[in-house]
Amino acid sequence: MHHNGAIEAEVLIDRPPHDVWHVLTATDNYPSWNPEIVQLNGQLKEGNVIEFVEGAGSDAMTFHPTILAVQPDRELRWKGYVWFPGIFDGEHRFVLQAVGTRTRFIQSETFTGIFAGTLTDEVLQRTIGSMQAMNVALKNRVERLSRTSAN
Numbered sequence: 624m625h626h627n628g629a630i631e632a633e634v635l636i637d638r639p640p641h642d643v644w645h646v647l648t649a650t651d652n653y654p655s656w657n658p659e660i661v662q663l664n665g666q667l668k669e670g671n672v673i674e675f676v677e678g679a680g681s682d683a684m685t686f687h688p689t690i691l692a693v694q695p696d697r698e699l700r701w702k703g704y705v706w707f708p709g710i711f712d713g714e715h716r717f718v719l720q721a722v723g724t725r726t727r728f729i730q731s732e733t734f735t736g737i738f739a740g741t742l743t744d745e746v747l748q749r750t751i752g753s754m755q756a757m758n759v760a761l762k763n764r765v766e767r768l769s770r771t772s773a774n
Contacts, residue, residue, distance in 0.1 A: 626739050628739045630751050631731035634758035640696040640719040640726045646765045647699065649718060651698050656764045659757035673701070679751075688715070704736070711738040728761065730754045 636643055646652075650663040662685075666671030671690045676683055688703030691714070698718050706713040712735045720727040732750065735744060 627710050628734035628742060628747075629731065630747050631729055632728040632754040632758055633727060634749050634755070635722065636726045636728055636762045636763050636765050638726060639724055643719055643726045643761070643765050644696045644729055646761060646768065647719075656760050658760055659753045667699060669693055688713075688767055689726055708736075710736050712736040726763075730758055749774075 648667055650667065653660055653663050660668075660675050660677060661679060662671060663675040665671055667673070667690055669690050669692060672687055673690060674685060674687050677685055678687050683774070686703045686705075690699075692698055692700040696719060698716065700714065700716045702712060702714045704713070710757040714733045714735070715727070716731045718729040720729070732754070740760050
């Protein structure tokens with residue numbers, strides 16, 4: 624089950640957190656590699672409201688979350704909502720944990736608000752799927768980029 628509307632997806636990236644953070648926060652490059660967040664506008668600073676687009680075509684949705692935490696090489700967290708605050712909110716976390724010279728990258732989302740309980744397993748599974756797709760794309764990009772710059 625999904626513990627109180629919390630879901631997560633993780634991946635092990637063969638590079639240290641600093642390299643992962645560099646790609647994660649280079650948001651101008653998202654359109655070229657990120658399948659989940661295809662566009663992101665605004666600065667990643669605590670208290671800032673950013674804008675990002677998820678999905679493509681008729682499925683595309685635009686969100687305006689507020690940045691809650693920016694801890695370089697460790698965590699990026701924001702909270703957004705659908706419609707109005709308190710109805711259907713989502714707190715999204717990107718956590719980077721050093722594992723030797725590698726990084727465990729964990730993406731998670733916690734849903735709150737009066738409609739959070741209406742989320743179906745299908746929707747949650749699809750959300751996990753898109754988070755996992757971004758994790759894999761991030762892993763591929765970080766590992767490929769740092770390899771070319773190292774040689």
